[in-house]
Amino acid sequence: MQENYNSTIHFVTGNDELDLQLLNIEISTAYLDILSTILGIISEKKPNNYY
Numbered sequence: 644m645q646e647n648y649n650s651t652i653h654f655v656t657g658n659d660e661l662d663l664q665l666l667n668i669e670i671s672t673a674y675l676d677i678l679s680t681i682l683g684i685i686s687e688k689k690p691n692n693y694y
Contacts, residue, residue, distance in 0.1 A: 656662055 656665070
């Protein structure tokens with residue numbers, strides 16, 4: 644039996660509306676991860692001039 648696997652959607656429920664909601668959650672999580680990484684890089688490169 645051949646299964647189609649989409650690496651973006653980890654939980655395929657068979658319910659299109661629920662699958663779309665889960666995909667939107669995964670996309671939102673990816674954006675937060677990217678933003679967190681960018682802020683982490685900025686904070687590492689920013690000099691600490693607090694006295």
